[in-house]
Amino acid sequence: MLRGRKGEGIRSRMKGSVAMRRITLIMVAAGLLAGTVAGLAVATPVSGVTSTLFAVGQLDEFDTKTLSSKWQARIRTKGVSDLHVLENRIAPGGTFGWHSHPGPSFVIVKTGALTLYRGDDPDCTPQVVAAGSGFVDEGGDIHLVRNEGSIETVVYVTSLVPRGAPRRIDEPSPGNCPF
Numbered sequence: 001m002l003r004g005r006k007g008e009g010i011r012s013r014m015k016g017s018v019a020m021r022r023i024t025l026i027m028v029a030a031g032l033l034a035g036t037v038a039g040l041a042v043a044t045p046v047s048g049v050t051s052t053l054f055a056v057g058q059l060d061e062f063d064t065k066t067l068s069s070k071w072q073a074r075i076r077t078k079g080v081s082d083l084h085v086l087e088n089r090i091a092p093g094g095t096f097g098w099h100s101h102p103g104p105s106f107v108i109v110k111t112g113a114l115t116l117y118r119g120d121d122p123d124c125t126p127q128v129v130a131a132g133s134g135f136v137d138e139g140g141d142i143h144l145v146r147n148e149g150s151i152e153t154v155v156y157v158t159s160l161v162p163r164g165a166p167r168r169i170d171e172p173s174p175g176n177c178p179f
Contacts, residue, residue, distance in 0.1 A: 042172035042173065043097070043098070043170040043171065043172055044095075044097035044098045044144070044170070044171075044172070044173055045097050046095065046096055046097050047093075047094055047095050047097070048090060048091035048092075048093055048094025048095065048147070049088055049089070049090050049091075049094050049095070049096060050088070050089045051086055051087070051088050051089075052086060052087045052088075052089075053084065053085075053086045054085045054086055054087065055084075055085050056082055056083065056084050056085075057082070057083045058080060058081070058082060058083075058163060059077070059080065059081045059082075059083055059160075060080060061077050061078060061079055061080065061081075062075070062076070062077055063075075063076040063077075064076075075160075077160070079162060079163065080162075080163035081103070081160050081161065081162060081163055082160075082161050082162070082163055082164070082165070082167075083158065083159070083160055084157070084158070084159040084161070084167045085156075085157070085158050086156070086157050086159075087154065087155070087156055087157075088154070088155045088156075088157060089152055089153070089154055089155075090112070090114070090145075090146075090147040090152065090153040090154075090155065091147065091152055092147055092148075092149060092150050092151065092152065093146075093147065093148075094146065094147045094153075095144065095145070095146040095147075096144065096145045096146070096168075097144060097170065098119065098142055098143070098144045098170070098171045098172065098173050098174065099142070099143070099144070099168050099169055099170055099171050100139070100140060100141060100142050100143070100168075100169045100171050101137060101139045101140075101159060101161065101167060101168060101169065102139055102140070102161045102162055102165045102166070102167075102169065103139045103159060103160045103161040103162065103165070104136060104137060104138050104139045104159070104160055105136070105137040105139065105157055105158065105159040105160075106134065106136055106157070106158045106159075107129070107134050107135050107136070107137060107155060107156075107157050108133075108134040108155065108156045108157075109129050109130060109131050109132070109133055109134060109153065109154075109155050110131060110154040110155065110156060111131050111151070111152065111153060111154045112131060112147060112149050112151050112152055112153030112154065113128055113129060113130045113131065113147070113148075113149050113153060114128070114129045114145050114146070114147065114153055114155065115127070115128050115129075115145070115146050115147070115148045116128075116129060116135070116143060116144075116145050117143060117144045117145075117146075117177055118141060118142075118143050119141065119142030119143060119144075119171070119174035119176060120141065120142070120174070120176075121176060122176055123176075124176050124177035124178070126148075139161075142171045142174055144177070
């Protein structure tokens with residue numbers, strides 16, 4: 001019989017080596033699972049928001065432009081898109097949580113006001129959007145929208161996203177704002 005360490009056979013050492021590999025594999029898998037669960041736990045929740053989806057329609061690839069002497073617009077897509085039209089009602093203190101969109105969203109504030117915070121702004125500067133105003137979210141950026149006013153805010157949104165993509169993607173807090 002071959003011997004390694006005093007009194008220990010090669011077969012015994014090999015069994016110990018296999019057991020150590022199994023333990024290491026289990027620990028790595030547990031670490032990956034814990035990291036995934038922790039990543040899900042840090043997404044910030046939606047609170048105080050009621051959304052009504054009016055319609056979703058499929059659009060083929062398009063390239064459209066309008067030009068006049070005082071104004072111009074151009075929208076071009078590559079591939080099939082989904083167009084979502086919805087109403088959001090945000091209670092005072094309500095928030096959408098940190099999120100992003102895979103395409104542009106056109107937002108109009110009908111009543112109340114929204115306060116927008118951008119994830120890439122190290123100063124966490126609020127941008128207030130009052131009733132009768134709007135903004136374009138170009139997509140791909142992380143942001144948070146809240147109703148910091150005392151009345152319900154009603155917002156209409158039209159979003160253009162790749163076919164089958166989620167309109168909204170929950171994101172973890174980027175850590176630039178104290179909330």
